[in-house]
Amino acid sequence: MKSPPSADxxxxxxxxxxxxxxPNEIVDGLEPLALLVEALKxxxxxxxxxxxxxxxxxxxxxxxxxxxxxxxxxxxxxxGIQPRHAxxxxxxxxxxxxxxxxxxxxxxxxECSIAAVCGAEAQSTAxxxxxxxxxxxxxxxxxxVEEPKRGAAYQKPLAVKLGVFRPVSVYPFYEAATSAHWxxxxxxxMTESGALWSAYSRVASxxxxxxxxxxxxxxxxxxxxxxxxxxxxxxxxxxxxxxTVNMGGAVLLTSLAKARAAGIPEDKLVYFVGGxxxxxxxxxxxxxxxxxxxxxxxxxxxxxxxxxxxxxxxxELYSCFPxxxxxxxxxxxxxxxxxxxxxxxxxFFGAPLNTYMTHAAxxxxxxxxxxxxxxxxxxxxxxxxxxHHALLLSRQAPSEPxxxxxxxxxxxxxxxxxxxxxxxxxxxxGIIESFTALYGRNNEIEHGVVMLRTExxxxxxxxxxxxxxxxxAYLLNMERSPIGSSGAISRAEDGILxxxxx
Numbered sequence: 001m002k003s004p005p006s007a008d009x010x011x012x013x014x015x016x017x018x019x020x021x022x023p024n025e026i027v028d029g030l031e032p033l034a035l036l037v038e039a040l041k042x043x044x045x046x047x048x049x050x051x052x053x054x055x056x057x058x059x060x061x062x063x064x065x066x067x068x069x070x071x072x073x074x075x076x077x078x079x080g081i082q083p084r085h086a087x088x089x090x091x092x093x094x095x096x097x098x099x100x101x102x103x104x105x106x107x108x109x110x111e112c113s114i115a116a117v118c119g120a121e122a123q124s125t126a127x128x129x130x131x132x133x134x135x136x137x138x139x140x141x142x143x144x145v146e147e148p149k150r151g152a153a154y155q156k157p158l159a160v161k162l163g164v165f166r167p168v169s170v171y172p173f174y175e176a177a178t179s180a181h182w183x184x185x186x187x188x189x190m191t192e193s194g195a196l197w198s199a200y201s202r203v204a205s206x207x208x209x210x211x212x213x214x215x216x217x218x219x220x221x222x223x224x225x226x227x228x229x230x231x232x233x234x235x236x237x238x239x240x241x242x243x244t245v246n247m248g249g250a251v252l253l254t255s256l257a258k259a260r261a262a263g264i265p266e267d268k269l270v271y272f273v274g275g276x277x278x279x280x281x282x283x284x285x286x287x288x289x290x291x292x293x294x295x296x297x298x299x300x301x302x303x304x305x306x307x308x309x310x311x312x313x314x315x316e317l318y319s320c321f322p323x324x325x326x327x328x329x330x331x332x333x334x335x336x337x338x339x340x341x342x343x344x345x346x347x348f349f350g351a352p353l354n355t356y357m358t359h360a361a362x363x364x365x366x367x368x369x370x371x372x373x374x375x376x377x378x379x380x381x382x383x384x385x386x387x388h389h390a391l392l393l394s395r396q397a398p399s400e401p402x403x404x405x406x407x408x409x410x411x412x413x414x415x416x417x418x419x420x421x422x423x424x425x426x427x428x429x430g431i432i433e434s435f436t437a438l439y440g441r442n443n444e445i446e447h448g449v450v451m452l453r454t455e456x457x458x459x460x461x462x463x464x465x466x467x468x469x470x471x472x473a474y475l476l477n478m479e480r481s482p483i484g485s486s487g488a489i490s491r492a493e494d495g496i497l498x499x500x501x502x
Contacts, residue, residue, distance in 0.1 A: 005398065010108070011256075014259050019035055019120075026125060029128075036060070036118050036248055037079065061355040062092070069144070091150055096119060173435070175189070176435055177290035186478045197218070212350070238347060273307075292331075312377045314372065342376070462499040
């Protein structure tokens with residue numbers, strides 16, 4: 001066994017701060033930079049010590065509601081600091097957990113004694129202002145800064161043409177494939193999703209920072225209506241992430257020695273156990289299958305190993321869409337009775353785009369400090385089931401130094417089979433690997449999309465036109481999954497492949 005680390009090499013979380021901004025007037029809304037400053041000040045106040053002026057490591061989660069040039073430098077200037085490490089990262093819902101883990105590792109290496117991880121979005125105000133034609137009195141929008149790479153940049157042209165290049169239209173492929181693999185009927189899968197999301201909403205209803213502060217029944221969540229329209233089969237509006245929020249969150253870390261020197265009480269300290277990370281191919285059509293994520297499995301199994309037989313008293317399973325926590329809880333061996341969140345989920349708490357897990361870390365810190373849990377798991381995910389990171393936090397001080405190796409990519413790759421070749425030309429029969437249907441704002445189907453295996457076992461995508469009601473009814477049957485069914489492939493006048501049952 002390694003010798004216990006010295007106090008100046010033990011990272012601890014000492015402060016957590018959040019702000020939810022609901023301005024009465026659009027022009028009064030705070031821009032993301034202002035939300036960050038306020039969240040950091042609240043994190044400092046939470047710690048009970050003056051720490052911001054000594055930050056040596058600063059990680060800023062990627063913004064999407066407003067564009068800045070070098071926001072990490074702008075934030076540092078507003079705080080009056082010059083951190084040795086100042087980083088503004090790429091898009092990714094897992095990134096707050098990764099930054100927390102990396103900041104803790106810097107402290108463990110002795111590179112700094114105070115670190116901060118923060119993120120904010122003001123999408124609600126930005127959207128309201130755009131719709132009203134109002135110019136916001138914010139830091140000028142940096143039009144010359146390149147927009148960060150997202151979905152379509154990594155996907156095949158055919159996926160973009162068919163509309164299956166956004167999270168809301170790609171995750172349904174995993175939803176359909178996993179539920180069929182688990183032997184569920186679509187109705188049983190929907191019932192599980194409704195119960196799971198209802199559990200998230202109950203937690204959100206008790207979180208003072210949540211955007212939606214009421215509990216929803218499973219039936220309210222899964223039943224389409226004018227206010228809860230279908231978006232992409234089988235997901236309704238209340239089953240997907242809600243990015244139209246104004247929120248900021250920040251976490252402050254120090255070394256144990258620094259915390260003690262600053263007079264921070266021991267009952268405020270939260271320790272790092274360790275964590276793991278892995279990724280899937282960025283282009284989801286280059287993956288071997290959709291009934292599991294090898295990267296997710298490797299990361300969560302590594303988390304179980306780090307727990308060393310201890311049960312997780314609290315968990316946060318990333319919740320952009322139901323398939324993600326449904327997959328995660330099975331890998332972790334958690335029953336349906338386990339509450340999957342300490343925060344409230346990306347639908348009900350709100351989804352400040354990449355930075356939800358910053359708020360989840362704040363909620364986990366509060367949970368651990370309150371004595372409601374002694375070991376907590378934070379699991380974040382980004383892309384299209386692409387990037388995965390897990391982090392374990394504890395009320396107990398570690399007996400060994402924090403490990404510097406995070407990646408379990410080799411373990412994930414060990415189980416990955418070769419992906420089938422992707423083709424855009426196909427004839428004959430095609431077998432459904434997965435599917436979805438895209439809806440307009442009137443709850444009417446725009447078209448269906450099937451992922452197919454061809455007669456020579458290649459993979460392709462095909463459209464099911466809205467006019468082919470028989471095939472659509474077959475796809476959307478709640479009592480029997482269509483996965484594995486064979487049908488005829490043809491080419492439409494616009495050159496897109498189409499699929500018809502039978």
